[in-house]
Amino acid sequence: MKATRWLAALVTCGMAITLAQAAPKVDGKVNAGEYAKILKHEKSGITLSWSIVGNTIYIAIQAENEGWVGLGMMTAKDDKKKGADSYLFTMEDGKLVAMDMIQVKRTGRPVLDEDEGGKNSILASAATQNGKAWTIEFSRKLNTGDKADMDIAAGKKFFLMLALGPEMNWKEEHKKTMRWYVEDFAF
Numbered sequence: 001m002k003a004t005r006w007l008a009a010l011v012t013c014g015m016a017i018t019l020a021q022a023a024p025k026v027d028g029k030v031n032a033g034e035y036a037k038i039l040k041h042e043k044s045g046i047t048l049s050w051s052i053v054g055n056t057i058y059i060a061i062q063a064e065n066e067g068w069v070g071l072g073m074m075t076a077k078d079d080k081k082k083g084a085d086s087y088l089f090t091m092e093d094g095k096l097v098a099m100d101m102i103q104v105k106r107t108g109r110p111v112l113d114e115d116e117g118g119k120n121s122i123l124a125s126a127a128t129q130n131g132k133a134w135t136i137e138f139s140r141k142l143n144t145g146d147k148a149d150m151d152i153a154a155g156k157k158f159f160l161m162l163a164l165g166p167e168m169n170w171k172e173e174h175k176k177t178m179r180w181y182v183e184d185f186a187f
Helices: 003-012
Strands: 037-041 046-053 056-064 069-074 085-092 095-102 124-130 133-141 158-164 178-185
Touching: 037 178, 046 158, 056 069, 085 124, 085 133, 095 124, 095 133
Parallel strands: none
Antiparallel strands: 037 046, 046 056, 056 133, 069 085, 069 158, 085 095, 124 133, 158 178
């Protein structure tokens, strides 16, 4: 039986066929078709792209900003930002600093997971910055095993937080941070 007839027979029988998608290359550049899904957040101007390959999620953030760029995930938004699994990206001496963080207080800046007994769960990260134009890519496991990180499951809804800082110094008070929430977001 030819391969095309075999595939047609599987489809006719109602069997789903999923072709494996290649993992995006974490190099600070987003190529056409590299990511499976894209969110263009109009209010912030941020484009978020992602692919889940096996037990790993690959995320790209494209933004226009002179300062740091952040992404947060919360299963529930009960007490402002408290409990958010946060990722903050800044440049120091022309090099990307990618931080896995947790929001321990209702407001203010998050702290490194490592400072709260957790671990840095970022597997790979890269960025390019050209003027104000940022492209950031990073990957992490869907379930990192770290209590400071939110478990991610394809299709499971949560609160997504997008943030832009006014300068590269992420340690400054986050009062002038621009922040947006996306309710019922799912990877």
